[in-house]
Amino acid sequence: HHQDLLLIYGRRITFATSLVPLMKVKSMRENLQENGMLKEYLEKYPYSQAKVLSEDKDKKVTYESLRNYLDLAYVGLISIGTPPQKFRVAFDTGSADLWVPSIYCNSQSCGSHAFFNPQMSSTLQLPPGLIRRAQIRYSYGDVLGILALDTLKIGDLEAFNQIFVLSTWEGHSFGSFAPFDGILGLAYPDSAQTVATPVFDNLWEQSLISENLFAFYLTSRETGGKRGSMLMLGGVDHSYYSGELRWVPVTRQRFWQVALNRITVNGxxxxxHDGCQAILNTGSSVVNGPYEDVLNIQNIIHAQHSFNDMYMDCNTTTNLPDVVFVIGGINYPVPARSYVRKDAYGTCVSTFESLAVNPFGSEMWILGDVFLRLYFSVYDRANNRVGLAPAI
Structure with missing residues (x-):
């Protein structure tokens, strides 16, 4: 069987997306300064229609454009059930479960989102035996619910008997200012908290894609790109990056984890210093790292702590050095224009952060959208490797 995913890009909510589980949904919800911008943004930037492009009849790559929300989350459309019920989901390489709100959700966070009504789907099934309850934990909040199976559609792909969680309670981070209804995880099956077959695995097993891989192209709302953000399922479109893909092995097949040689500034x-580990996470809008290391970077780039953010002088950012991540012996520089974010009030903040509780481990680096907007990324399950190249 094969599985195929159609990804739609938006921008991660300090996701993420960005909400991600690894979507840094928390920032979007907590920054009231941006609350009033969401409705206007949704109206101004509607979803693009999905595109399906074929290089030849034997190899098809499925594409769907993603919407970028304030550089905080990348969101796309899926549907579940028969007839299909539509949901906006954050595509997250930092988790492996799929959940959407249900009509049984009684928490305030569910109120402004689309609900799945099991009674309206003729193809819904429940796992055999007693009702199976589930809890999915993210760094910014939990989701409680029950397991169900139904037909899942992503673009022109249709997977049967996909296990997912119907939420009955959601933490406040998933509230009304989250630009997504649920989260679709793209990490390895071992990271699935529901012990269910993840969407991508299910699509591959059902022979819906020709290659067992997917790829992300994420654009910035500031600099944009030659095209909109995109998730590619089952193949790679080489026109989205320059040069050649550089491949590095996945060091632990749970998340998309790779070895990081070192981090440098001006050489x-x-x-x-002695090598470390990093996770590529489309569900996070920033770069997270160990406290002392991140503090050192903040000092180098002259970021000053205030409230919950590290503020910077917008007038000096053009003189700041690149922060270079060395992966597989290749330099991947992140320039100041990428690691400095201007908020709704025109204030500049650093996008380097340290989580009080890092779900991946206290010494783990999390390379979120700040990094992934610069580098086209390929997630190769067939060979357990990650490919990186400068994004167009």
Whole structure:
């Protein structure tokens, strides 16, 4: 069987997306300054229609454009059930479960989102035996619900008997200012908290895609790109990046984890001195790292702590150095224009952060959308490797 995913890009809510589980949904919800912008943004930037392009009849790549929400989350459309019920989901390489709100959800967070009504789907099934309850934990909140199976559609792909969670309670981080209804995880099956077959695995097993891989192209709302954000399922479109893909092995087949050689500024090692580990996470809008290392970077780039953010002088950012992540012996520089974010009030903040509780481990680096907007990324399950190349 094969599985195929159609990804739609938006921008991660300090996701993420960005909400991600790894979507840094928390920032979007907590920054009231941006609450009033969401409705206007949704009206101004409607979803693009999905595109299906074939290089030849034997190899098809499925594409769907993603919507970028304030550089905080990348969101796309899926549907579940018969007839289909539509949901906006954040595509998250930092988790492996799929959940959407249900009509049984009684928490305030569910109120402004689309609900799945099991009674309206003729193809819904429940796992055999007693009702199976589930809890999915993210760094910014939990989701409680029950397991169900139904038909899932992503673009022109249709997978049967997909297990997912119907939420009955959601933490406040998933509230009304989250630009997504649910989360679709794209990590390895071992990271699935519901012990269910993830969407991508199900699509591959049902022979819906020709290659066992997917790829992300994420654009910035500031600089844009030659085209909109995109998730590619079952193949790679080489026109979205320059040069050649550089491949690195996945060091632990749970999340998309790779070895990080070191982190440098102007040729000097400033973090990860003896090598460390990093996770590529489309569900996070920022770059997270160990507290002392991140503090050192903040000092180097002259970021000053205030409230919950590290503020910077917008007038000096053009003189700041690149922060270079060395992966597989290749330099991947992140320039100031990428790691400095201007908020709704025109204030500049650093996008380097340290989580009080890092779900991946206290020494783990999380390379979120700040990094992934610069580098086209390929997630190769067939060979357990990640490919990176400069995005167009």
């Amino acid at each position: 000097t090692i400033i973090a990860c």
